[in-house]
Amino acid sequence: MGGTRSVQAIAVVAAAVVVAGVVFAYFQRPGNIDSGQSGTDTGMRCGTTVCQVVIGKSVGKDLVELLSGTGGGRIRVTGASGPFIFEMTIAELGATVTDKSLECREAAVSVCLVRGDGGGKVFGEVLFRKDGTWTRAQTAYLSSAGYLGLHDVNEDGTADVVSAQRACDGQCNDSFVQVFSALGANVGCTTPAPAREQLPGWPAPVPKLSQLRPCADS
16 A cells, blocks of 8 residues: 555656757668667767667657767657657666667657666656657656556557556565556556566566556655
8 A cells, every 4th residue: 555655756757857859960861770789979979978879760761769878878860750869868867778778669649668777677768759740758767666668558549658666665576567648647557466477467567458547646
């Protein structure tokens, strides 16, 4: 009970993190190409070092890439929607990004989740494309039970953010799943299970909408 009442406090690590996408003078790249690590980008710095391209995913005719350096990172979008550059919030929080850190779902409102490990937790942030423009969602996310992913739980055609959390302020093994709309609203929470391995669908917990109930206020 005490753990579920702390859902909001542990799930959202930074509200209203508003960092506008800055149009960057960068040549557009062709769409429909996923890229692995592709070396340095001498035209930009990430923290105190030159940016390294970590991973890229195609979203329709756009290419979304994660760039990382010492103490900082960037998210770059090039393609049909026009070039955008966003500072990577989770890098500033100390999270490390790898070639597994980017997940994207294309739809009428396309969603990309950027996630990284830091201090035994998983940090995440979301970008979405609506009406041809990429925007950063105003919330950063934290999973204390080791999972952040994208799934359309409420079946509205737009991917939701699914986060596994430990209850009891992290002092017990009880765990639950919290679901957020990628546009910011809290969709709901599952009833805590005795261990995260017992969450529905673990290791990629995807609850049904019928398994969610309102999350307790902190």
